[in-house]
Amino acid sequence: MATIAEHGLDGLTMAGLGREVGMSSGHLLYYFRTKDELLLRTLEWSEGRLGAERSALLSRPATAAERLEAYVDLYVPDGPRDPHWTLWLEVWNRSQSADDDARARQAAIEGAWHRDLVALLAEGVSRGEFRAVDPDRYAARLRALLDGFSVHVAVGIPGTGRDQVLAHVREFIADSLLP
DSSP states (O other): OHHHHHHTTTTOOHHHHHHHHTOOHHHHHHHHSSHHHHHHHHHHHHHHHHHHHHHHHHSSSSOHHHHHHHHHHHHSOSSTTOHHHHHHHHHHHHGGGOOHHHHHHHHHHHHHHHHHHHHHHHHHHHTTSSOSOOHHHHHHHHHHHHHHHHHHHHHTOTTOOHHHHHHHHHHHHHHHTOO
C-alpha cells in the first residue's frame, strides 16, 4: 500500500515491488497476475482493516450524531497522498477498463460503506436525532459530498485541507440532517 501511494501504480514495477517485499517478481505475478489485481487486492485488504474500525465505531455506545461524526472522520483522508485514498484514486482511474469481476469487487467495498451509513441514518431518524430523511437517498448524497471533498484532500488541492473539509461536512449535516 505504501509503495503504491508513493509511486502510483504506473510508477510501480513488479520487480521493484518484489525487491521491497523480499519476493521475486515471478512470485508476485503468480499470486496477483497483474498490477490491477495487485491494486484491487491491496484495496480489499485496506478496506478490511477500515471495515473493522468502522464497525467498532458504529457499534459503540454513543448518539447517532456522534457516530456519524466518527464515520465522517474515518472517511475523510488524513491529507495529501493518504495511502488508503491513493488506492481508491488508482482503482477509480482504472474502473472504466476493468472487467465485471473487478467492478463487482469494487462495488462490494463501496456498498459496505453505504449500508453502514444507511443503517446509522435510519437509526438516527427513528430515534428523532435526525430529520425525517430517506436514509438511502441521504447516504448517497452525503457519500458523494465526502468523495468529492476527499479527492481534493488526497490530491492536495489548496484550500481543501482535512480540517476545512470536515468543517464543510459538519455544516452540511447540521443544515440538512439535524433537527
